[in-house]
């Protein structure tokens with residue numbers, strides 16, 4: 001199934017991202033949202049795992065327990081929370097369905113509905129149009145961007161966290177499950193930055209050392225004026241090149257901004273860094289996209 005006309009391929013290659021409407025129907029979006037509501041309803045998160053998700057490294061990996069919960073989440077469905085949603089006894093201060101920042105990182109493997117959408121003919125068609133020969137799915141996330149409290153995601157390149165040699169082998173698909181707008185925290189991009197390499201890499205530190213991860217290099221200071229807001233209609237998808245600089249702002253509206261996102265990697269002639277936080281495991285080797 002083909003939703004990707006040639007001009008989208010060209011735009012993706014030029015800018016490092018492209019928006020395409022209508023990857024999912026409104027009904028498919030609602031089904032994914034309902035399924036997530038069930039997952040959240042059943043979530044049972046031990047107190048020591050009630051961690052805040054932040055793109056600020058020091059904050060995110062504040063304790064060894066937090067760092068471990070994150071670093072071992074690649075082959076599981078785990079829960080990451082917004083700031084200030086627990087009291088000092090670890091009890092929720094907001095309704096639990098409004099507490100989450102994201103769920104990750106293996107919805108694509110363990111939940112049948114997410115798996116079906118991830119491997120759908122439309123998604124496979126996009127990868128084929130971009131010439132991917134043997135793509136695998138690295139990770140998946142459901143991002144909530146809660147009304148009023150959904151925080152910013154700082155400017156970054158995905159290859160900082162998902163590093164390959166050569167670069168240019170990773171792409172994110174970011175699917176809007178409801179309309180994303182400037183007010184509710186849509187993505188912003190600096191077009192063309194996918195061609196300038198990466199400024200920092202997150203690496204695992206040697207076994208037995210703490211902290212468990214560190215950065216090589218620093219995020220650059222980007223010119224605020226160069227970021228372009230990128231609203232997307234419900235069911236639309238943004239393709240995100242692994243090196244393009246992007247961010248999202250806090251949700252200042254009364255509406256949520258739910259998205260389902262996952263990352264693909266072309267495996268042909270690609271070396272996946274063993275220093276990446278995310279590693280294939282015995283339970284979950286990175287699954288091939290062109291199956292199911």
Ligand SMILES: O=C(O)CCC(=O)C(=O)O
Nearest residue numbers: 143153158247248259261
């Ligand atoms: O959904 C967001 O707010 C940010 C997502 C993002 O930047 C990413 O997945 O790389």
